[in-house]
Amino acid sequence: MSEGAKRVREKGKLWRTFKKNRTALVGSVIILTIIALALLAPWISPYDPLEQNIRSRLKSPSQAHPLGTDEFGRDVLSRVLWGTRVSLTVGILSIGLGLLVGTAMGTIAGYRGGIAGSMIMRLVDVLLSFPVLISGILVVAILGPGMGKLIFTIGIVFVPRFARLAYGPTLAIKEREYVYSARVIGVGNLRIMTHYLFPNILGEVLVAGTLWVGTAILTEASLSFLGLGISPPTPTWGNMIKTGVDRLTTAPWLSIFPGLSILTTVLSINMIGDGLRDVTDPKLRI
C-alpha cells in the first residue's frame, strides 16, 4: 500500500472512532450551532442590541423579550446573540495570534537550538507557570481596554503555550533523514522550517489551539467581568454578567443567560477535546 493510501486509511479510522464517540459528536453539533448563531446574529436578533427603551426596563422574560430586558430596556436575547460574535471573534483571533507567534518561536528555538534556544525555552517554562488570568490582567492593565488590545493580550498569554507545544516535536523532526537530505541539497533554513518542519507539527498545534479557544473565551469573559476587557455598550457575555451582578436579587436573568452561554460554548469545546483524547490515546479507548 502506498504512503498516501495508508494515510487516508488512518484518517478514515480516526474519523470513524471520532464519530462513534458520542461526547465529541454532541460537542461538535453544539459548537457548530453556536457558530451559526454568531454568524446569523444580525438577521436573527429580534432587536438592535444597543437600542434602549426606557419604558421596558428590567422586564423579566416574556413573549416579547424571551430572555428579558436590561437596565436600559435593551433586549437580553439580542445582546447575548451579539455577544456570541464578540466572544468567538476574540477567542479565535487571539488563539490564531498566539499560534502563529508561539509556533514560530518554538520551531525556531528547537531548530536553531544552542544556548539561545534553551534560554528561550527556560523563559517559556517560567511564563507557563503563571495563571492565564494573572498574566492577562498584567498585560491588559498596561495596554488598557478595547477589543483589539484584548485580542493582543490574550494572544500574548498563549504564545509560551504554543512555543512549548511546537518545541518538542521540532527537536525530534529536525533529526529525521528527509530534513538532512533537504539541507544537503541546499534548502535554506527558513524554507526547512516552513516547508519541512511546520507541516508536521501543524496537526498537533491545531488540535491544541482549537481546545484553547475555550480557555481564551473564559479569559475574555473573566477580564470583561472584571471591567478590564471590552467596555459597555458593546455586549460581551462577561460585561453583561458584570452589570447583572448588581441586580442579582431583582433581575437574575441579566447574569444567568450570558453565563449559561459561556458555559455551553466552553463545555462543547471541552467535549470535543475529551473525544479527541479518547481517539488519540488508544489505552483509554472504550
Next chain:
Amino acid sequence: MIQFAIRRILISIPILLTVVTLIFFLMRTMPGGPAVAVLGDYASKETVEALEKQMGLDRPLLVQYAEFMGNLVRGDLGRSIINGRPIAPEVGRVLPYTLQLAATSLLMGIILGVPLGIFTALRRNAFSDYLGRTLSLAGVSIPAFFLGILLMLVFSVHLDLFPVMGAGNLWDLRDNLYHLVMPTLTLGLMMTAYITRTTRSSMLNVLQEEFVRTARAKGLRERIVIYGHALRNALIPVIAFVGVYAIILIGNSILVEIVFSRPGLGKMMIGAIKQRDYMTLQSVMVVYAGLVVFINLLVDLSYGWIDPRIKYE
C-alpha cells in the same frame, strides 16, 4: 532527599528573579509611562514631570531597578501612589484571606475529587461514571465568577443561609468560617472537578499496567489490588497536577474575591488597576509571582518525596 531539596530551592531563586525583573520592566512600558497612567492623558507636562520626580521616575532605569530590587530584598514593597501608605503591611493584611480561601478550596477538591475519581474509574462506563464525567467536565468549563453567582443565587438569595459578601473577622473563627463557606464552595467545586478527572484517567491508566495484572493473577483480593497497588501509583501524577490546579485556583480566586467582595490579593489588585495605582499593582504582581514560584517548589519537593525515582534525574 536533602540534597534534592536544596538544589530545587536554589533553582527557584533565578526563576523568581526573572519574573520580578520582567514585571518591573513590563510596568515601565506603559504608554506614556506610569506617571501619565496615574494622572491621565490630559495632565500638563509640568504635573507629569513633577510626579515623575516625586516617584523617582526621572532617574536612569537601571538605578530605579537596583533600588526596586534592593527594597524588595528588605521586604519593602514601596508606597501607594494614591494614598502614600506603605504597601507591604496592606499585603500582609489581605494575604491571609487569599491563602485561607485557596487552602480550604484545594482541601475540598482533594477530599472530594480523589474518591470520586477512583469511584468513577472503577465503574467505567456505568451510569454513575457518565454522570461524574459530565459534571466534572461542566466543572472545568464554567467560569468561576458564574459558578459563584449561581451559588449565591441559591444559597444566599433564595435560601438565605450564608452571607453574600465580605469575609467577616479573620480572627473570629465562627464569623470567619461563616463567610468562607460560599467562596470555598465555588472554588472547591471547581477543584473537585479538575481532581476527579485527573484521578479517574490516572487510575484507568494504572489499572492496565502489568503489575496490576500480576497482582490479580497471584490471587490477591481486589481490594488490595486497587487500594494497595493501583491507587498508590495512580496518585503520583495526581499530585503533580494538584500543583497545576493550585495555580489555576490562585488565578480564579481573583474572580471569586470580586464576586463575594472578599478582601484579598485579587481584590487589592483590581482596586489598584481601577485607581491607576501602578506601584500597588506592581507589588501585588510580585507577591503573586512569589506565590506561584513557591507552589511550584512545594509540588516538586512533594513529588521527589513520593516518587524516589525523580531525585536521581
